[in-house]
Every structure is written in structure tokens, then in C-alpha cells.
Amino acid sequence: MAIGFKSQLENMDGIYSALFTAAETIYAVLQKGEGLKFATSSNESGDDQIELDVIADNAFYDTLSQDPNVRYVVSEERPDMNKVSDGPYSVALDPIDGSKSALIGIPCGAIFGIWKDADSAADFHGGNILAGGFFVFGMTLEVYFADGGKVYKGQKDPLTGTWTVLPIADPMPSADIIAINGQMQKVWDKWLQDYINDAVDATDGKKPHNMRWFASMVSDMKRMVLQGGLFAYPSANFKGYESGKLRLVYEAIPMAFLIHAMGGSSTNGDTCILDLPVEKLHQKVPVFIGDKAKIEALEAYKKKG
Ligand code: AFP
Secondary structure, X not given: OOOOOOOOOOOOHHHHHHHHHHHHHHHHHHHOOOOOOEEEEEOOOOOEEEHHHHHHHHHHHHHHOOOOOEEEEEEOOOOOOEEOOOOOEEEEEEEEEOHHHHOOOOOEEXXXXXXXXXXXXXXXXXXXXXXXXXXXXXXOEEEEEEEOOEEEEEEEOOOOOOEEEEEOOOOOOOOOXXXXXXXXXXXXXXXXXXXXXXXXOOHHHOOOOEEEOOOOHHHHHHHHHHHOOEEEEOOOOOOOOEOEOOEHHHHHHHHHHHHHHOOOEEEOOOOOHHHOOOOOOOOXXXXXXXXXXXXXXXXXXXXXX
């Protein structure tokens, strides 16, 4: 399959081709309205799976495992790293992000990151990632990713079936938009309550920040790439949410890598997401990704306490 894009990284084109091919397979399933039912299974993290989660995981594994440059495949849907070959690159995936939102027609997608010489969970840290981004299964099939330091947007023409992949040369736009689920606000840390309260302060004619939440990270991140803002999935003082909900390796790091490549920033509250050590493949992390000024302000609120 020609995707009209050549990676600046050596021997990486086959991996992109595998990712794009799997994304096409998954999108075709969605277009037929299939896969949108709860499965009888749950994944490693105990999340209930929908059928599409399983279909997507298999689709990515099938194409990636045919490329001799792929060493390991890591997936949200698989308990362990799966060895494919002795090739140089390993790919970590959330094969379907936003599956519960997909059940009601909100665009879901797939998040991916590519690492070199990764042999254990600890190697999948942000200092080691070479490429990362996400597909969006929406009105069209799209992809946003950073290959090395360069950022691209790709779109498949539904009529001709051809991909157009073009660089996004502009830096990340700036906007007072925050994507956060307010469900846990009563049990957030005080500094975060203060940050959000100040952001939505409407006294004395102040314009409050806009709040948006798709419950589908790929959709919220697509808005960030195109319009700017802040994406947040914080920790909360509530059982199961002590480190938030999102996964460090195959959600937070690839997204942070992309936004950093656009001139944005990221943090877990104290430390840049790309500087965090990885202890476990499926570990959760509080996630804040967005424009630099917002990340700096947020860290300052946390320092102040
Ligand atoms: P699902 O893939 O299980 O639908 O979860 C989606 C997600 O991981 C991410 O895409 C959203 O930002 C976040 O969870 C939504 O979580 P809440 O349902 O707690 O708002």
C-alpha cells in the first residue's frame, strides 16, 4: 500500500505501512457498523473490551508481525510484550482508544509509538521514542504523528483510496480550551481544583476557558493539534484513580512526543512525561499535555500547593 510518505528514520517505512494497513482494516469494520458491542472479555488492566478492541489488536499484530524490523509489539490488550523478530524497532499501541465513546458514534482511534532497541518495559520511556501519534476513525480516516522531530497529518481519500500525508510545519496553535472530565473534581488535589476554578473564572467580565471532553483521547488531541489548548487526565483521591486512568507507555508518551514536536509541552504535575521512568508496561500516569504556558502555569499551581 502506497502511503505517499517516506520516513526520515532508517527501515521504518514497512512499519508505517503495517500501521496504515491495519488502520484501514479497522476503519472498514467501523464503516460497516461492526465491532460496536461489548465483548465477553476484559484486558490486562481489567477494562471491559468491546469487540472492536479485539479486532483492532489482532489487525495491528497481524501486519506488524510480518515486518522483520519489528522486535516487540506491546498493546493495551496484551498482558506481555510479544516478541516478533530480532529487528531494531518495537511498537507500542492502544489499538482502540475511546472505544466506549465509539459505541455512541464519537470518533475513536489508535495510538502508536515506535522505539529503538527496547527489550524490557523500562526501555519504553520517553527519551527513547522515535515516532508516535494517532489515527482517528472519524468522518474520514486520518493520522497525526511525529516521525523523529517532524510532524505530519495524513488523510485517506474515501473516493480514490489514496493517502495524502503532509508535514504540519506550523507550531501548535494557542487557545483557552481545556479537555478534562470534571467527574472527580471534588476529589482532585486542591492545587488542581484551584487551577481549574481560576481557568473558568467569569468574574469581572473575564472570559472563562472553554471546556470540552469527548472521552476519546484521540478526538481531544486532534482538537489540540488543530486548535491548541490543554488535555488533562489527572489523578484523584479515589480508589482506582490514584494515578489517573491513562497509560504511560502507549497513551501518554506517544501523545506527549507529538505535542512536544509541535512546540508544546507535557507533565504529570511535576515532571515532563518524556522524562518519566517506566516501571511497568501498563502503568498509569496523571497526564497534562498542551501549550507550554499552560503546562508551566499548572506546574506552578502544584508547587504552590
Ligand atoms: P475507552 O477506550 O475505554 O473508551 O477509554 C478512553 C480513554 O482511555 C481516553 O480515550 C479518554 O480520554 C478517557 O479514557 C476517558 O475517560 P473517562 O470515561 O473517565 O472520561
